[in-house]
Amino acid sequence: MRTEYKVFGVVAAFLLLLAAMYRWWTGSGSPHPEGAGRLGLSGVLALLSTGYFRLFACRMPPRPEDTPDAEIADGAGPIGFFAPPGFWPFGPVLIAALLALDADRKLGAHAYDQPPVAGCRQGGLT
Template sequence: MKVEARLFDVTTSFFILSAIVYGVWSKEPVGTVALILTGGLSLIVGSYFHFVARRVERRPEDNPDAEISDGAGEVGFFSAGSYWPVTLAASGGVSALALAFWQVWLLVIGLVLVLMSVAGLVFEYHTRPNATD
Protein backbone atom coordinates (compact mmCIF):
# COMPACT_ATOMS: atom_id res chain seq x y z
CA MET A 1 0.00 0.00 0.00
CA LYS A 2 2.99 2.28 0.32
CA VAL A 3 3.33 2.48 -3.46
CA GLU A 4 -0.24 3.69 -3.81
CA ALA A 5 0.21 6.15 -0.95
CA ARG A 6 3.29 7.63 -2.62
CA LEU A 7 1.43 7.87 -5.91
CA PHE A 8 -1.32 9.93 -4.31
CA ASP A 9 1.23 12.03 -2.42
CA VAL A 10 2.76 12.98 -5.76
CA THR A 11 -0.63 13.80 -7.30
CA THR A 12 -1.59 15.87 -4.25
CA SER A 13 1.63 17.85 -4.54
CA PHE A 14 1.07 18.33 -8.26
CA PHE A 15 -2.49 19.64 -7.86
CA ILE A 16 -1.61 21.99 -5.02
CA LEU A 17 1.40 23.34 -6.92
CA SER A 18 -0.76 23.68 -10.05
CA ALA A 19 -3.37 25.56 -8.04
CA ILE A 20 -0.76 28.02 -6.78
CA VAL A 21 0.73 28.60 -10.23
CA TYR A 22 -2.70 28.82 -11.86
CA GLY A 23 -3.99 31.22 -9.21
CA VAL A 24 -1.02 33.55 -9.60
CA TRP A 25 -1.03 33.57 -13.40
CA SER A 26 -4.73 33.60 -14.20
CA LYS A 27 -6.30 35.52 -11.30
CA GLU A 28 -9.37 33.37 -11.92
CA PRO A 29 -10.86 31.97 -8.70
CA VAL A 30 -13.01 29.09 -9.98
CA GLY A 31 -10.18 27.09 -11.56
CA THR A 32 -7.97 27.71 -8.55
CA VAL A 33 -10.62 26.45 -6.17
CA ALA A 34 -11.22 23.40 -8.39
CA LEU A 35 -7.51 22.54 -8.36
CA ILE A 36 -7.32 23.00 -4.58
CA LEU A 37 -10.34 20.74 -4.08
CA THR A 38 -8.86 18.14 -6.43
CA GLY A 39 -5.67 18.20 -4.40
CA GLY A 40 -7.74 17.82 -1.23
CA LEU A 41 -9.54 14.78 -2.62
CA SER A 42 -6.21 13.27 -3.62
CA LEU A 43 -4.93 13.98 -0.10
CA ILE A 44 -7.89 12.11 1.40
CA VAL A 45 -7.20 9.00 -0.69
CA GLY A 46 -3.46 9.19 0.01
CA SER A 47 -4.09 9.53 3.75
CA TYR A 48 -6.31 6.46 3.64
CA PHE A 49 -3.58 4.46 1.91
CA HIS A 50 -1.01 5.63 4.50
CA PHE A 51 -3.43 4.59 7.25
CA VAL A 52 -3.99 1.14 5.74
CA ALA A 53 -0.30 0.60 4.89
CA ARG A 54 0.59 0.69 8.57
CA ARG A 55 -1.92 -2.03 9.40
CA VAL A 56 -1.43 -4.61 6.65
CA GLU A 57 1.52 -6.89 6.10
CA ARG A 58 4.12 -5.91 3.57
CA ARG A 59 3.22 -6.88 0.01
CA PRO A 60 5.64 -7.79 -2.79
CA GLU A 61 4.75 -4.49 -4.49
CA ASP A 62 6.20 -2.63 -1.50
CA ASN A 63 9.53 -4.49 -1.57
CA PRO A 64 12.00 -3.03 -4.11
CA ASP A 65 14.00 -6.30 -4.09
CA ALA A 66 11.01 -8.56 -4.73
CA GLU A 67 10.89 -11.02 -7.58
CA ILE A 68 7.90 -11.52 -9.88
CA SER A 69 7.34 -14.96 -8.39
CA ASP A 70 6.81 -13.39 -4.94
CA GLY A 71 3.47 -12.08 -6.14
CA ALA A 72 2.28 -15.45 -7.44
CA GLY A 73 -0.82 -17.06 -6.05
CA GLU A 74 -4.49 -16.35 -5.83
CA VAL A 75 -5.36 -12.71 -6.35
CA GLY A 76 -9.07 -12.93 -5.75
CA PHE A 77 -12.32 -14.23 -7.14
CA PHE A 78 -13.56 -12.72 -10.37
CA SER A 79 -16.75 -13.93 -11.97
CA ALA A 80 -16.14 -14.81 -15.59
CA GLY A 81 -19.76 -15.18 -16.63
CA SER A 82 -21.55 -12.39 -14.81
CA TYR A 83 -23.92 -10.11 -16.70
CA TRP A 84 -24.38 -7.72 -13.78
CA PRO A 85 -21.52 -5.37 -14.80
CA VAL A 86 -23.21 -4.95 -18.18
CA THR A 87 -26.56 -4.13 -16.55
CA LEU A 88 -24.81 -1.73 -14.18
CA ALA A 89 -23.14 0.07 -17.10
CA ALA A 90 -26.41 0.24 -19.06
CA SER A 91 -28.40 1.57 -16.10
CA GLY A 92 -25.62 4.08 -15.36
CA GLY A 93 -25.82 5.20 -18.99
CA VAL A 94 -29.58 5.63 -18.76
CA SER A 95 -29.13 7.69 -15.59
CA ALA A 96 -26.43 9.83 -17.19
CA LEU A 97 -28.57 10.54 -20.25
CA ALA A 98 -31.54 11.37 -18.05
CA LEU A 99 -29.38 13.76 -16.06
CA ALA A 100 -27.92 15.34 -19.19
CA PHE A 101 -31.35 16.03 -20.68
CA TRP A 102 -32.95 16.60 -17.27
CA GLN A 103 -35.69 14.04 -17.68
CA VAL A 104 -36.66 13.50 -14.06
CA TRP A 105 -38.95 10.55 -14.74
CA LEU A 106 -36.16 8.75 -16.60
CA LEU A 107 -33.65 9.68 -13.90
CA VAL A 108 -35.82 8.01 -11.26
CA ILE A 109 -36.09 4.88 -13.42
CA GLY A 110 -32.33 4.93 -14.07
CA LEU A 111 -31.47 5.28 -10.38
CA VAL A 112 -33.78 2.40 -9.48
CA LEU A 113 -32.09 0.31 -12.18
CA VAL A 114 -28.66 1.28 -10.83
CA LEU A 115 -29.65 0.20 -7.32
CA MET A 116 -31.07 -3.08 -8.61
CA SER A 117 -27.90 -3.74 -10.63
CA VAL A 118 -25.64 -3.01 -7.68
CA ALA A 119 -27.70 -5.31 -5.48
CA GLY A 120 -27.56 -8.04 -8.10
CA LEU A 121 -23.80 -7.67 -8.45
CA VAL A 122 -23.19 -7.69 -4.70
CA PHE A 123 -25.48 -10.61 -3.92
CA GLU A 124 -24.76 -12.68 -7.03
CA TYR A 125 -22.99 -15.46 -5.14
CA HIS A 126 -24.75 -14.99 -1.82
CA THR A 127 -26.53 -18.12 -0.69
CA ARG A 128 -28.58 -18.33 2.40
CA PRO A 129 -27.53 -20.74 5.15
CA ASN A 130 -29.03 -24.20 5.19
CA ALA A 131 -32.67 -23.48 5.83
CA THR A 132 -35.01 -26.07 7.14
CA ASP A 133 -38.04 -26.57 4.94
Protein backbone atom coordinates in the same frame (compact mmCIF):
# COMPACT_ATOMS: atom_id res chain seq x y z
CA MET B 1 0.02 0.08 -0.87
CA ARG B 2 3.10 2.04 0.02
CA THR B 3 3.77 2.80 -3.62
CA GLU B 4 0.23 4.05 -4.20
CA TYR B 5 0.20 6.49 -1.30
CA LYS B 6 3.57 7.87 -2.33
CA VAL B 7 2.37 8.45 -5.90
CA PHE B 8 -0.85 10.10 -4.77
CA GLY B 9 1.11 12.18 -2.25
CA VAL B 10 3.35 13.54 -4.99
CA VAL B 11 0.32 14.29 -7.20
CA ALA B 12 -1.45 16.04 -4.29
CA ALA B 13 1.60 18.16 -3.49
CA PHE B 14 2.00 19.08 -7.16
CA LEU B 15 -1.64 20.09 -7.56
CA LEU B 16 -1.74 22.12 -4.35
CA LEU B 17 1.50 23.89 -5.29
CA LEU B 18 0.15 24.51 -8.78
CA ALA B 19 -3.08 25.95 -7.33
CA ALA B 20 -1.10 28.35 -5.14
CA MET B 21 1.08 29.40 -8.08
CA TYR B 22 -1.97 29.85 -10.33
CA ARG B 23 -3.68 31.98 -7.69
CA TRP B 24 -0.57 34.12 -7.30
CA TRP B 25 -0.03 34.41 -11.07
CA THR B 26 -3.58 35.46 -11.92
CA GLY B 27 -4.02 37.70 -8.88
CA SER B 28 -7.18 38.50 -6.99
CA GLY B 29 -8.75 40.47 -9.85
CA SER B 30 -8.67 37.58 -12.30
CA PRO B 31 -11.70 37.17 -14.58
CA HIS B 32 -11.35 33.37 -14.11
CA PRO B 33 -10.90 32.67 -10.39
CA GLU B 34 -12.26 29.13 -10.64
CA GLY B 35 -8.97 27.71 -11.95
CA ALA B 36 -7.18 27.90 -8.62
CA GLY B 37 -10.22 26.45 -6.87
CA ARG B 38 -10.42 23.51 -9.23
CA LEU B 39 -6.72 22.79 -8.92
CA GLY B 40 -6.94 23.09 -5.14
CA LEU B 41 -9.92 20.75 -4.91
CA SER B 42 -8.15 18.26 -7.19
CA GLY B 43 -5.20 18.40 -4.81
CA VAL B 44 -7.49 17.81 -1.83
CA LEU B 45 -9.03 14.81 -3.62
CA ALA B 46 -5.56 13.38 -4.25
CA LEU B 47 -4.74 14.08 -0.59
CA LEU B 48 -7.81 12.08 0.48
CA SER B 49 -6.65 9.18 -1.67
CA THR B 50 -3.19 9.49 -0.13
CA GLY B 51 -4.66 9.23 3.36
CA TYR B 52 -6.80 6.24 2.40
CA PHE B 53 -3.90 4.31 0.89
CA ARG B 54 -1.63 5.29 3.79
CA LEU B 55 -4.21 4.01 6.29
CA PHE B 56 -4.48 0.65 4.55
CA ALA B 57 -0.71 0.42 4.02
CA CYS B 58 -0.33 0.44 7.82
CA ARG B 59 -2.94 -2.31 8.28
CA MET B 60 -1.78 -4.72 5.56
CA PRO B 61 1.42 -6.73 5.41
CA PRO B 62 3.85 -5.55 2.73
CA ARG B 63 3.12 -6.83 -0.75
CA PRO B 64 5.83 -8.04 -3.13
CA GLU B 65 5.59 -4.71 -4.96
CA ASP B 66 6.53 -2.89 -1.76
CA THR B 67 9.78 -4.74 -1.08
CA PRO B 68 12.83 -3.81 -3.17
CA ASP B 69 14.32 -7.35 -3.20
CA ALA B 70 11.14 -9.16 -4.33
CA GLU B 71 11.16 -11.68 -7.16
CA ILE B 72 8.46 -12.07 -9.81
CA ALA B 73 7.49 -15.45 -8.35
CA ASP B 74 6.68 -13.80 -5.01
CA GLY B 75 3.54 -12.30 -6.57
CA ALA B 76 2.19 -15.67 -7.76
CA GLY B 77 -0.95 -17.15 -6.25
CA PRO B 78 -4.51 -16.02 -5.70
CA ILE B 79 -5.02 -12.32 -6.28
CA GLY B 80 -8.27 -11.82 -4.42
CA PHE B 81 -12.01 -11.90 -4.72
CA PHE B 82 -13.70 -10.44 -7.77
CA ALA B 83 -17.44 -9.83 -7.75
CA PRO B 84 -19.47 -11.73 -10.33
CA PRO B 85 -20.58 -9.70 -13.34
CA GLY B 86 -24.05 -8.22 -13.27
CA PHE B 87 -26.41 -6.07 -15.25
CA TRP B 88 -27.08 -3.45 -12.56
CA PRO B 89 -25.00 -0.66 -14.21
CA PHE B 90 -27.23 -0.84 -17.29
CA GLY B 91 -30.21 0.74 -15.50
CA PRO B 92 -28.49 3.87 -14.14
CA VAL B 93 -26.70 4.44 -17.44
CA LEU B 94 -29.94 4.12 -19.38
CA ILE B 95 -31.68 6.57 -17.04
CA ALA B 96 -28.79 9.05 -17.30
CA ALA B 97 -28.86 8.82 -21.11
CA LEU B 98 -32.61 9.40 -21.22
CA LEU B 99 -32.31 12.38 -18.88
CA ALA B 100 -29.53 13.85 -21.03
CA LEU B 101 -31.62 13.44 -24.18
CA ASP B 102 -34.63 15.01 -22.47
CA ALA B 103 -32.54 17.95 -21.24
CA ASP B 104 -31.13 18.41 -24.75
CA ARG B 105 -34.65 18.44 -26.20
CA LYS B 106 -35.87 20.99 -23.65
CA LEU B 107 -33.02 23.40 -24.28
CA GLY B 108 -34.44 24.25 -27.68
CA ALA B 109 -32.37 25.70 -30.51
CA HIS B 110 -28.72 24.77 -30.68
CA ALA B 111 -25.91 27.06 -31.76
CA TYR B 112 -25.84 25.34 -35.15
CA ASP B 113 -29.54 26.05 -35.70
CA GLN B 114 -29.03 29.82 -35.58
CA PRO B 115 -29.19 31.77 -38.84
CA PRO B 116 -25.83 32.85 -40.26
CA VAL B 117 -24.48 36.29 -39.49
CA ALA B 118 -25.02 38.78 -42.31
CA GLY B 119 -21.90 39.22 -44.42
CA CYS B 120 -20.28 35.89 -43.36
CA ARG B 121 -19.66 33.17 -45.86
CA GLN B 122 -21.06 29.70 -45.17
CA GLY B 123 -18.63 26.82 -45.28
CA GLY B 124 -15.22 28.14 -44.39
CA LEU B 125 -12.97 30.45 -42.49
CA THR B 126 -11.72 32.36 -45.53
